[in-house]
Amino acid sequence: MQAAKPNPTLPDGIEIFRSGTRTAENGQVYTITDADVAATAAAYDPSLHEAPLTVGHPEGDHPAYGWVRRLVAEDGVLKIAEHDQVEPQFAEMVQAGRFKKRSAAFYHPTDTTNPKPGIWYPRHVAWLGAQPPAVKGLKDVQFSEAAPAVSFSEPIAQSTQPTPTTQEQDDMTTELQAQLDAANAKLAQAQADAEAAKKKAADAEAQAVQFAEKARADRKAQLVSFAEAQVQAGRLLPKDKDMAVATLVALDAAAPVEFSEGNTTRKLSPGQWLQDLITAAAPKVQFGEFAPGNATAQAGGAKGKSDAEIDQAARAYAAQHKVNYSEALRAVTSFAA
Incomplete structure (x- = not known):
């Protein structure tokens, strides 16, 4: 410059x-x-x-x-x-x-x-x-x-x-003063323009921050809705919902990854990969009608129970039968056909 x-x-x-x-x-x-x-x-x-x-x-x-x-x-x-x-x-x-x-x-x-x-x-x-x-x-x-x-x-x-x-001196003084006044006016206008440009830039920056915050809020709402849907489908346990949302939010900032899939190369973001993995997983909890008379029936079925009731039943079963939480959850939610 x-x-x-x-x-x-x-x-x-x-x-x-x-x-x-x-x-x-x-x-x-x-x-x-x-x-x-x-x-x-x-x-x-x-x-x-x-x-x-x-x-x-x-x-x-x-x-x-x-x-x-x-x-x-x-x-x-x-x-x-x-x-x-x-x-x-x-x-x-x-x-x-x-x-x-x-x-x-x-x-x-x-x-x-x-x-x-x-x-x-x-x-x-x-x-x-x-x-x-x-x-x-x-x-x-x-x-x-x-x-x-x-x-x-x-x-x-x-x-x-x-x-x-003399008249000539007065004329020269007037001309010089006019030039000085014009220069001062030009400087004042330049300063005003600079202040206006500065304010415009500050307003644009504030608006960009607002847009970014709204976009983050909207994205988190989408991920919460996704996690709740997976809980309803039985692919996520209720206790894992918040962790799944937090992980997906963090992965949004990660760069996409390229990988080979057969004869083609795919480019996928880590967050989308995790969502696809959860969606494709087999249900961990099955809700529905099962044949009565199974030994696990005494432990209680899943039909008509809330997530909190199912979680409480699974913990009680695990403590009584000395099994891990996953086995207890299967016991209180599934029946032999």
């Missing part, structure tokens, strides 16, 4: 900012050094403020499509070393080139809301479509089938103030 393909994600090492003299969205010019970038990477702490991945620069509670877990700085370039909880649909759209540009927004070092005053602390990382970022020269994101290799080109905007949301 082919292994499931992992969910798409963003490669680590994406460039989001480069040191230099930058003009923010509010029109102010700032010079940010390599040391400033290194301090930003070292001070970043998701437990204080976790920078989200957004579409455009949001003004308020726009959706986050992932989070920055760790930053690194190399030669004045700020990179995302690790991502967290990236939405697979968002990663697919980045991979497809829908969002090729990035723009980082920072808290100003003197901002009272800055989680770590004194440094440029990342506020969020915006992914842009057609809107050009403020920082040029960052490498594009590249995906590799073998191993995620990152090579970025093109820029990123930096800003200390929230920027207005």
Whole structure:
């Protein structure tokens, strides 16, 4: 079975900012050094403020499509070393080139809301479509089938103030949210279908168990009826009826046996063989009219007596005449013609 393909994600090492003299969205010019970038990477702490991945620069509670877990700085370039909880649909759209540009927004070092005053602390990382970022020269994101290799080109905007949301950003956010909603609905339907299939299988299994139990009960009833008929025919002693039924029930599970019979080969189940053997046996107890005057007549005849009365008479005869039960049974049930 082919292994499931992992969910798409963003490669680590994406460039989001480069040191230099930058003009923010509010029109102010700032010079940010390599040391400033290194301090930003070292001070970043998701437990204080976790920078989200957004579409455009949001003004308020726009959706986050992932989070920055760790930053690194190399030669004045700020990179995302690790991502967290990236939405697979968002990663697919980045991979497809829908969002090729990035723009980082920072808290100003003197901002009272800055989680770590004194440094440029990342506020969020915006992914842009057609809107050009403020920082040029960052490498594009590249995906590799073998191993995620990152090579970025093109820029990123930096800003200390929230920027207005363009119609294009709103459209992209709406489209991405629609894709996420569709994926969630598809997942919910798949889960519902799986639960329905599981219930159907459980119901079918329960029904099969009920059918099997009824079949066993019906089969035992047939065997009880067979044994009672053989007792009535005199081929089974009353005391052997229950044992005969239990034996036949146990033999039902045995595999059929092949054997030679003359020039032919027969295949027969052990249970059926035993039933045929009992049916073909000579009667052990004879019920009927016999000539009177025989010596055994004093012991009592079988006519008009129940199985229990016959059994009791046979045991009494065996004790009186010191014979086995079989001889005693013949004595109390048969008369010379």
